Amino acid sequence: MRPGEALEIGVITEAIYVGETDQDLPRWVLKGSPDSIAESLNEYGEMGVSHLQIRFMARDCAELCDQMEKFGAEVGPNLTR
Secondary structure (H helix, E strand, O other): OOOOOOOOEEEEEEEEEEEEEOOOOOOOOOOHHHHHHHHHHHHHHHOOOOOEEEEOOOHHHHHHHHHHHHHHHHHHHHHHO
């Protein structure tokens, strides 16, 4: 790190599922409304984290693409850092 540069900190998040599902998801999956997911992820920012590595719960490629689209449109804009 060079003098004067900010330290960049990243984290690999819990698996995420945006919205409701009939899947029996593990307790550790971050799931629910876009607002509740953004609120949880913003806690990382409050700890100084500036990069999130996101992974999604999905049963197939179509569901993965849907989850990525929902996250980008409904969760991402509500992230504060």
